[in-house]
Amino acid sequence: MRPLARPRAEVPQALHFVRLAQGSPGQWVALPGGTLRVLGLAGKTDGAGERGWLLCLHGEVLLDFPDGNFVRLRPGEGYASTGPWEAVPTRAGSVLLLVAGG
Numbered sequence: 269m270r271p272l273a274r275p276r277a278e279v280p281q282a283l284h285f286v287r288l289a290q291g292s293p294g295q296w297v298a299l300p301g302g303t304l305r306v307l308g309l310a311g312k313t314d315g316a317g318e319r320g321w322l323l324c325l326h327g328e329v330l331l332d333f334p335d336g337n338f339v340r341l342r343p344g345e346g347y348a349s350t351g352p353w354e355a356v357p358t359r360a361g362s363v364l365l366l367v368a369g370g
Contacts (some may be wrong), residue, residue: 286326289363296366303368309357316352320369327362329355 285306288297294310303320307313309329315322322331324341331339331347332354339347340358355364 285365286361286363289325290361305366305368307355307364307366309355309362309364311357313355315349315355318353318366318368319349319351321367322347322349322353322355323365323367325363325365327357327359329362329364330358331355 283299285299286308288299289306289308291297291308293308294313296305296307298305306325309327315331322329322341323346324343326343328343329341331341331349333339334352341347341364
């Protein structure tokens with residue numbers, strides 16, 4: 269006698285952060301269930317009110333600070349922002365992930 273087959277649970281779909289951000293260039297896209305947001309850069313972006321970890325997911329981003337300093341982020345590199353900044357994409361399709369905090 270064969271055991272009854274159990275229905276399999278539906279497998280949840282993964283989110284592709286880069287495609288999600290690039291689908292709405294220039295606009296922060298909030299990810300469900302947390303403090304994560306992604307941004308497909310469509311030019312210079314003012315991050316004056318944004319604090320937390322910034323992570324480059326795709327392309328390359330220059331973070332420019334009011335005091336004249338800057339940080340260049342490549343894919344997989346991050347920076348903890350505690351003050352105002354502007355992000356400038358230096359490669360097409362650049363995407364930032366923001367983990368809001370502080």
